[in-house]
Amino acid sequence: MSELGPGDVRRIDTPPIAVFNVEGALFAISDICTHAEASLSEGHVDGQTVECPLHGACFDLRTGEALTPPATEPVQVFAVVLQDEDVYVEVESD
Template sequence: MRRKLKVGEIGELDHGQMKRIFIEDEDEDEEAVALINLDGHYFAISDTCTHEAASLSEGKILGDVVECPHHGARFDLKTGAALSLPAVRPVKTYPVVIEGLDIFIELEE
């Protein structure tokens, strides 16, 4: 079962921008998520690089890829796949749902 969590509104992020948000996961631990706007398409991924735990929302957007600001590891925004070293493990992705002007991510319960 999934639950929806509102994480923003359309218009808060310009094209190519991202922001860090904090959510509670299924174990009630706080987790950082990066919300990204690519030309009106929104993506949500874990904000923590799988290489050395840097904040991906402080990195760069390169097409549909985010680059970690610390060592340059790159991740696919759609799948979370690690695309370049030093990262070898993917980041978690979250389904994004738009309802009216509200942006939600879906979380497992």
């Protein structure tokens, strides 16, 4: 994927991953909230956290940790590689 500027969020559909550009730092986490089925790419980003749009749980974009209820389980995080202008997310295949 390319053209992911500061403040931008992009969703990858398969597997569902949300990629965030926070002031030039790239983070990739599972796009599915661990509390229910909300899409975290539609959430509000505040610093290096994202707030679930459905019930407001906050997740750390760096670690995936659930910081506030109602979510208690972390979301999976993925490594992001920047090559030239393109952004790649490393997903392990089964």
